[in-house]
Amino acid sequence: MxxxxxxxxxxxxxxxxxxxxxxxxAAGSSAVEDVQETESISLAGEKDPETDSSCFDKDASLESRKQTIMVYMVGSSLESQMGAATVDLREMAKSGYDPDELNLIICAGGAWRWQNSAVSSSGLSIYRVLGGDLQKVSEMENENMGDPATLTEFLNFTLKHYPSDSCSLLFWDHGGGAVLGYGADEMYGYDMLTLPELERGLANSDLSGKKKLNWIGFDACMMGMLEVADILSPYSDYLIASEETEAEDGWDYSVLGDICEQNAFDGKSAGMLIEDAFAEYYEKGDNYGYIPDYTLSCIDLEKTAQVVSALEGMAAAASDRLDEKGMASLVRIRDHTKTFGKISDEDFYDYVDLYALAQSMQDLYPDEAAALQNAVLDAVVCNATNVPSARGLSVYFPYNNSEYKEEWLLEYRNICPGSIYYSFINRFSEEIDAIPSxxxxxxxxxxxxxxxxxxxxxxxxxxxxxxxxxxxxxxxxxxxxxxxxxxxxxxxxxxxxxxxxxxxxxxxxxxxxxxxxxxxxxxxxxxxxxxxxxxxxxxxxxxxxxxxxxxxxxxxxxxxxxxxxxxxxxxxxxxxxxxxxxxxxxxxxxxxxxxxxxxxxxxxxxxxxxxxxxxxxxxxxxxxxxxxxxxxxxxxxxxxxxxxxxxxxxxxxxxxxxxxxxxxxxxx
Incomplete structure (x- = not known):
């Protein structure tokens, strides 16, 4: 050799x-090409003759279905540089789902270029997937997908014109976890929906105060967090999201056919099918030459309050070590806890696995740690992953990223699921800064x-x-x-x-x-x-x-x-x-x-x-x-x-x- x-x-x-x-x-979007071109396709066949409300009132094909899945698709750089949204739209159209049982309605925009002829980069529109095609059914008044009013408009339009026994909602794009939020609209300065804005978009819609969504999903990075679950729990039965970064291929949308075939429209059944398809896709290792780390969990949002309560209990107990003598043990625990979004030995996001955090605390606080571990296991209905230490739910615990710590902690007050936990991590950060050099x-x-x-x-x-x-x-x-x-x-x-x-x-x-x-x-x-x-x-x-x-x-x-x-x-x-x-x-x-x-x-x-x-x-x-x-x-x-x-x-x-x-x- x-x-x-x-x-x-x-x-x-x-x-x-x-x-x-x-x-x-990052320079470019792949190792070889600056732009990974996709086949230029026309998902759109004949456009609806009208886009006003009378069109939907008279269309007999729009009788109530078993479910409507609403897809909020911010194309961003994933579409403009790689055509990833186009690939997923094609997957949805070819999934074999039954249009007599399922409405598949998509709000698509947020990219300066779309690599298909169906979606326009000028303006924001709503589309219906039907017969292997995209049909444009309405143009939006709001255009910034990082504006909660845009989400509200899309939800209200779909709920009005596409009746069904139940509804689910999918967010597609980049994700930055609880602190940063979701989506990055290229047309509006990469504007993202923060968690408070996401909640506002839901709260101001016709969903508020009515029957919950069966599930809310994120085909986006690092949104499988307790803070996300806590904020979305009034609006949905289940959350389907990833603790870790997702590969650009994201979800496998061929599963839509399985959902219809198995009548799996409730959140738990759909979540299990979505996760099985997700894991099976990446285990093949076909697209990259290796099997990447993947995580996708389905969380019962009715159990979120139990997890929050257990976290509060552990934070209260651990607060007795927030002094010069006890800080060393807490710092070492935090330093050795599983984190996400980490590509080198530096940790930028400070998102830790909740179960792993409790496991690290069990020698010091056995009862509180066990309560948190059990609460996480109870809330996570299923968890598709090849990362053993990823148990389905993460939480923000600032430690490594000192550059953004002060700014992010300030914003975190608005989304932290518990006041005791916020006090704990805030004091933890203050004590570290106060340690004499x-x-x-x-x-x-x-x-x-x-x-x-x-x-x-x-x-x-x-x-x-x-x-x-x-x-x-x-x-x-x-x-x-x-x-x-x-x-x-x-x-x-x-x-x-x-x-x-x-x-x-x-x-x-x-x-x-x-x-x-x-x-x-x-x-x-x-x-x-x-x-x-x-x-x-x-x-x-x-x-x-x-x-x-x-x-x-x-x-x-x-x-x-x-x-x-x-x-x-x-x-x-x-x-x-x-x-x-x-x-x-x-x-x-x-x-x-x-x-x-x-x-x-x-x-x-x-x-x-x-x-x-x-x-x-x-x-x-x-x-x-x-x-x-x-x-x-x-x-x-x-x-x-x-x-x-x-x-x-x-x-x-x-x-x-x-x-x-x-x-x-x-x-x-």
């Missing part, structure tokens, strides 16, 4: 990745251990251990110009007393393809659970145009690792929305991949001694690119040749500040 070490780093790429973080903007001088904290690094430790002082939040260990080696490259960053670190301990089995990550060549890469641990460890490998694609993370899961089934997702770096642009990018990347034969390396140049003091590692110059950049031959894979393996390495700890205190210890030299 050929050895392929990075011969050259390209500093121009430094701005794309920060050390052990992902902060770049200590001077972490770790230059003399030198790790010690075995010569091959299989086990090594570092001693902390009493003060350091008291302020300790988390740690990672990293493995570095030098090239021929005193540039040290990071190959592995792992959080497999334990604190016992005042001693941090870890070990390294000598394996590093490589990208491989059908040529048999191995390309060494840097890998950063993203998540560690009882079932698996997930790493992110930073890369640049196709002439450094696209920055991405290749996610690799290591578990008992795949001890050498298996690709589980390829994600754009976070698009944290306030102008275009802070929501996650739904686009999954498929790296194919012929694509160009340049591994991105976290690197530092050694530095010396005036007396020629080596300065502390954290003062070495950051020289990170993209290495030499290779062209993929056949299928791309990632593997965790032993390097072919023995080499000298540096092992060191990166320690985070309770305020999120990071420090490096001195290093231990080993040879493996």
């Amino acid at each position: 050929k050895r392929n070490f990075p011969r050259r780093l390209f500093p121009l790429a430094i701005g794309v990745f920060l050390l052990f973080s992902g902060c770049g903007n 200590m001077q972490w001088d770790l230059s003399t904290n030198t790790p010690s251990g075995d010569a091959d690094g299989s086990a090594y430790t570092v001693q902390l002082s009493e003060e350091q251990a008291a302020s300790f939040a988390s740690a990672a260990t990293s493995i570095w080696s030098a090239d021929d110009k005193d540039t040290y490259i990071c190959w592995l960053n792992s959080r497999d670190v334990k604190l016992a007393g005042n001693v941090l301990s870890t070990g390294w089995d000598g394996r590093l990550f490589y990208l491989t393809d059908d040529s048999g060549d191995r390309y060494p890469v840097c890998a950063v641990e993203v998540e560690r659970s009882e079932d698996y460890v997930e790493y992110a490998i930073p890369v640049m694609l196709n002439g450094l145009k696209v920055s991405a993370y290749i996610h690799v899961k290591v578990d008992d089934a795949c001890p050498s690792g298996k690709i589980s997702g390829i994600y754009h770096t976070l698009n944290a642009s306030e102008e275009e929305g802070l929501y996650p990018d739904k686009t999954l990347i498929h790296i194919k034969d012929g694509d160009e991949v340049a591994p991105f390396y976290f690197a530092r140049d050694i530095r010396f003091s005036d007396d020629h001694s080596i300065v502390p590692f954290e003062k070495w110059e950051n020289t990170s950049g993209a290495g030499s690119a290779f062209t993929v031959k056949g299928n791309l894979e990632a593997t965790l393996d032993i390097p072919e040749e023995e080499q000298d390495y540096l092992c060191l700890f990166r320690i985070s205190d309770m305020q999120g500040n990071r420090y490096f210890t001195d290093y231990l030299e080993i040879r493996r």
